[in-house]
Amino acid sequence: MTSNDSSPARSFGSVAAAYDHARPDYPAKAAAWLMGGDARTVIELGAGTGKLTRVLVEQGHDVHPMDPDPEMLRVLQERLPGVRTSIATAEAIPAPDRSVDVVVAAQSFHWFDPEAALPEIARVLKPGGHIALVWNERDERIPWVRRLGKVLGEQDQDNSADAVVHSDLFGFVEDEKFAFWQTIDRVSIVDLARSRSNIASLSEEDREAKLAEVSAFYAEYGRGMDGMQLPYQAHCFRAKVSDVRPRSRSATADRPANEDVETPADDEDGPTPPPADGDTGEFLLIDFR
Numbered sequence: 001m002t003s004n005d006s007s008p009a010r011s012f013g014s015v016a017a018a019y020d021h022a023r024p025d026y027p028a029k030a031a032a033w034l035m036g037g038d039a040r041t042v043i044e045l046g047a048g049t050g051k052l053t054r055v056l057v058e059q060g061h062d063v064h065p066m067d068p069d070p071e072m073l074r075v076l077q078e079r080l081p082g083v084r085t086s087i088a089t090a091e092a093i094p095a096p097d098r099s100v101d102v103v104v105a106a107q108s109f110h111w112f113d114p115e116a117a118l119p120e121i122a123r124v125l126k127p128g129g130h131i132a133l134v135w136n137e138r139d140e141r142i143p144w145v146r147r148l149g150k151v152l153g154e155q156d157q158d159n160s161a162d163a164v165v166h167s168d169l170f171g172f173v174e175d176e177k178f179a180f181w182q183t184i185d186r187v188s189i190v191d192l193a194r195s196r197s198n199i200a201s202l203s204e205e206d207r208e209a210k211l212a213e214v215s216a217f218y219a220e221y222g223r224g225m226d227g228m229q230l231p232y233q234a235h236c237f238r239a240k241v242s243d244v245r246p247r248s249r250s251a252t253a254d255r256p257a258n259e260d261v262e263t264p265a266d267d268e269d270g271p272t273p274p275p276a277d278g279d280t281g282e283f284l285l286i287d288f289r
Contacts, residue, residue, distance in 0.1 A: 098125065
């Protein structure tokens with residue numbers, strides 16, 4: 001996410017509990033496809049309350065979640081107390097050059113400034129590493145789900161990987177969809193609405209009116225306390241980093257423009273370790289379908 005405090009992207013902290021309660025999880029098959037293989041070292045940008053983090057940790061990956069909102073990360077830390085976290089944005093990733101296998105963003109890439117974020121993502125990826133993006137999208141081919149979408153209102157966001165497609169820093173962009181269902185009830189559907197940036201940023205009066213409208217929708221379509229099944233698709237993208245590499249910020253700082261010297265990047269985690277024996281840098285595409 002960007003560091004602009006006035007952005008709707010920064011409106012989630014006040015509704016972190018509602019976000020964690022009502023937002024859908026990510027299917028295990030989608031998470032496996034995003035990672036593309038066995039245990040990986042992963043930076044998760046815009047990790048929020050850790051909806052995807054939990055699935056990745058369960059699958060054995062070494063995940064470092066990052067988010068600019070400390071309230072969102074506080075919920076993540078309560079759910080996953082052993083996982084290290086960082087308050088950070090996609091445009092300034094606190095990690096050494098070529099240090100991770102995967103950089104993933106779940107439900108957050110549309111908040112990034114791609115001109116700044118994509119070079120940073122490419123910088124921290126190992127040779128053969130890849131970027132992975134995912135959005136959970138309601139399946140609005142079903143009439144009542146389409147009506148729910150109209151009640152919730154539109155959010156000004158682009159759920160696509162177009163910026164990656166048009167970037168020289170990454171290769172061919174693959175995509176895949178995974179269908180799943182989320183059980184919602186009269187409480188969680190209101191929290192779902194409360195957790196949306198377009199509603200969280202409303203005035204108190206307008207927000208309460210919108211939440212009342214969502215409650216009325218559930219009273220008409222819902223099944224009492226038994227809940228109802230809300231259909232989703234996890235739309236996933238991934239692309240390998242190319243051989244074109246941005247130089248480390250520490251390598252270029254205070255250096256004359258005509259001096260072309262590469263300097264290894266060090267930070268608080270130390271220099272980037274050498275590749276493990278047998279690590280050729282090759283990346284195998286595995287079909288998990």
